[in-house]
Amino acid sequence: MASESHHKENLHNLQLEDEGQHRNPSEVKMSQIVLPCHANHCGELSIGQLLKWMDCTACLSAERHAGCPCVTASVDDIYFEHTIGVGQVVNIKAKVNRAFNSSMEVGIEVSCEDLYSGRHWRVCQAFATFVAKRTDANKVQLRQVVPCTHQEQVEHSLAAERRRMRLIHHDIMQDLLNNKTFQRKNHDEDEALPTERTRVESVELVLPPHANHQVNTFGGQIMAWMENVATIAASRLCHDHPTLRAIDMFHFRGPSQVGDRLVLKAIVNNTFKNSMEVGVCAEAYHGDEPLRHINSAFMTFEVLDEKGRPCPLPPIKPEPQEGQRRYQEALARKKIRLDRKYIISCKQTEVPLSVPWDTSNQVYLSYNNVSALKMLAAKNNWDLCSKKNNVSLYTVEESQSLCFRVEFEMEIPAQRAFILLSDISRRHEWDQHYTLCKLLLRVDEDDFIYQVVTPSVSKGGQYQDFILLASRRPPCDSGDPYVIALRSVALPSHPPTEEFHRGEVVCAGFTIYEVSKSVSKISYYNQASPEVLPYISTDIAGLSSSFYSIFCACSLFIIYISYTMAIQSAFHRNNKKQYSLKVHK
Ligand code: COA
Ligand code: ADP
Numbered sequence: 001m002a003s004e005s006h007h008k009e010n011l012h013n014l015q016l017e018d019e020g021q022h023r024n025p026s027e028v029k030m031s032q033i034v035l036p037c038h039a040n041h042c043g044e045l046s047i048g049q050l051l052k053w054m055d056c057t058a059c060l061s062a063e064r065h066a067g068c069p070c071v072t073a074s075v076d077d078i079y080f081e082h083t084i085g086v087g088q089v090v091n092i093k094a095k096v097n098r099a100f101n102s103s104m105e106v107g108i109e110v111s112c113e114d115l116y117s118g119r120h121w122r123v124c125q126a127f128a129t130f131v132a133k134r135t136d137a138n139k140v141q142l143r144q145v146v147p148c149t150h151q152e153q154v155e156h157s158l159a160a161e162r163r164r165m166r167l168i169h170h171d172i173m174q175d176l177l178n179n180k181t182f183q184r185k186n187h188d189e190d191e192a193l194p195t196e197r198t199r200v201e202s203v204e205l206v207l208p209p210h211a212n213h214q215v216n217t218f219g220g221q222i223m224a225w226m227e228n229v230a231t232i233a234a235s236r237l238c239h240d241h242p243t244l245r246a247i248d249m250f251h252f253r254g255p256s257q258v259g260d261r262l263v264l265k266a267i268v269n270n271t272f273k274n275s276m277e278v279g280v281c282a283e284a285y286h287g288d289e290p291l292r293h294i295n296s297a298f299m300t301f302e303v304l305d306e307k308g309r310p311c312p313l314p315p316i317k318p319e320p321q322e323g324q325r326r327y328q329e330a331l332a333r334k335k336i337r338l339d340r341k342y343i344i345s346c347k348q349t350e351v352p353l354s355v356p357w358d359t360s361n362q363v364y365l366s367y368n369n370v371s372a373l374k375m376l377a378a379k380n381n382w383d384l385c386s387k388k389n390n391v392s393l394y395t396v397e398e399s400q401s402l403c404f405r406v407e408f409e410m411e412i413p414a415q416r417a418f419i420l421l422s423d424i425s426r427r428h429e430w431d432q433h434y435t436l437c438k439l440l441l442r443v444d445e446d447d448f449i450y451q452v453v454t455p456s457v458s459k460g461g462q463y464q465d466f467i468l469l470a471s472r473r474p475p476c477d478s479g480d481p482y483v484i485a486l487r488s489v490a491l492p493s494h495p496p497t498e499e500f501h502r503g504e505v506v507c508a509g510f511t512i513y514e515v516s517k518s519v520s521k522i523s524y525y526n527q528a529s530p531e532v533l534p535y536i537s538t539d540i541a542g543l544s545s546s547f548y549s550i551f552c553a554c555s556l557f558i559i560y561i562s563y564t565m566a567i568q569s570a571f572h573r574n575n576k577k578q579y580s581l582k583v584h585k
Contacts, residue, residue, distance in 0.1 A: 048224030055220025072219025
């Protein structure tokens with residue numbers, strides 16, 4: 001009964017969304033007119049002030065969902081697309097995309113409005129994580145967010161993958177920074193500017209207006225102070241007005257309270273052709289207590305000419321030891337930033353096929369792989385094209401692509417289907433299109449790179465091969481599917497050979513939903529590239545039903561293997577029992 005009324009409510013919300021009327025219950029909006037007191041000496045809104053407004057809006061949204069005080073735990077990368085002038089209006093919208101246990105992801109959108117022309121444009125988008133503060137010894141368990149509209153469903157699904165990425169971010173960065181392949185020699189000493197002159201140290205006393213009613217310093221206030229010292233460091237290098245372009249993902253390691261002294265330190269770590277990286281560190285102390293590390297952030301600045309084009313920047317000469325290390329690490333971060341921007345901020349259809357895989361972009365390629373599949377699965381314009389027994393074939397035709405989905409339910413626990421289907425090296429056992437599948441690289445415990453060989457579509461034609469990244473993800477919580485995502489990547493160690501025609505997969509994979517303890521709904525998705533299209537086009541045209549025979553083979557494989565596994569484990573149990581009986585005798 002409850003689920004029926006919930007279903008009705010969802011339908012109602014979807015209808016409202018179509019009519020543009022649905023409002024997410026956690027949504028909070030803030031509009032501010034930019035006054036001279038919010039601006040820098042060039043009449044542009046200071047990014048520090050913007051960060052305070054963004055953090056405040058997001059915190060109110062998090063607290064509306066949580067029903068208790070929340071603190072900023074982290075903020076993902078932010079790219080600022082435009083500056084905002086005095087007299088313009090800043091509109092900020094924040095809503096909770098997903099709640100996990102005690103933390104939640106808040107999506108923040110910032111746009112600017114010119115009151116005279118009525119024009120609106122996007123300034124940036126950010127994802128912040130807020131944690132509900134524990135009241136006693138126990139962690140707060142937040143209620144789940146129920147996505148109502150199609151867009152909310154997409155964000156809810158992607159939030160799980162973004163969370164995964166931010167929780168491993170620190171370790172990934174450490175591994176990459178230790179990777180010596182990023183090292184480069186310093187510039188010619190003569191033309192390089194010493195960085196020491198850019199060093200800034202500044203102290204702030206945390207007063208009640210900087211904190212919430214729980215006396216915790218606002219994350220946005222700390223970010224604003226950090227941006228202030230970073231801007232001073234950048235200005236000391238360029239002797240001009242620097243514009244903040246991006247802030248890398250960061251984490252508030254520990255809280256700060258009213259009465260704390262915050263020490264903020266910044267220095268230019270490196271300059272590139274048209275941009276520079278400034279690092280900032282925030283530490284707190286109280287009385288004689290030792291310094292507590294609160295936060296470190298890396299900000300990218302540019303200097304723009306009167307036409308808004310970035311100007312070249314001089315090379316720098318870092319200080320020995322720490323300065324040298326930061327100089328090298330800034331290079332590694334620059335490479336990672338470029339990869340991330342290239343892979344993540346591209347629209348799904350614009351991400352090139354077969355992006356070269358390497359350790360520095362691995363985490364973003366995996367994110368792209370899983371999010372592309374989740375977005376394909378979340379499309380709301382799937383058409384049923386054909387059905388045979390319990391196997392259905394759906395398609396979505398869009399201007400640039402044709403996607404298909406094959407779906408069936410079978411009697412198998414979802415987790416077991418996931419284990420069996422995510423072992424791509426066994427796929428040739430049920431899919432005649434997979435002649436061979438070789439594991440090339442085990443990236444981590446959830447991501448693998450395979451070479452897959454498939455027969456030619458035309459008679460007597462050349463065999464094709466694909467280099468596929470397979471990313472498997474168990475559900476983040478109940479109601480989520482198991483996901484196995486596949487996309488092409490290019491591996492420098494495995495270039496195309498004359499033996500095979502190299503094919504490419506844009507986006508493919510499985511989602512597996514638990515229908516009941518023993519029944520799963522298995523969906524196979526594929527955004528058909530020219531290499532894949534001929535296999536399925538006759539099915540879509542209704543001339544054949546090869547999808548049916550393949551998926552019958554797939555379910556037979558799953559049943560057969562899980563039956564074998566069940567027999568084996570019964571055999572082991574039996575052996576163990578007999579062994580323990582013998583021991584006892
Ligand atoms: N990014 C996003 N979320 C993170 C995170 C990060 N880098 N690190 C931890 N979290 C999440 C965890 O996933 C967990 O979420 P869950 O409960 O939904 O599973 C939650 O934070 C709590 O994690 P836990 O392991 O219990 O605590 P912790 O010791 O890692 O502490 C904070 C995490 C955020 C509570 C702690 O670092 C803190 O108090 N930071 C300061 C927050 C603050 O005061 N900010 C305002 C400015 S100072
Ligand atoms: P790391 O040194 O590994 O980069 P930290 O958290 O110590 O990490 O510092 C973050 C950034 O803050 C540094 O990259 C640097 O740019 C800046 N920073 C740290 N310490 C100082 C300092 N004493 N003076 C000026 N800037 C500093």
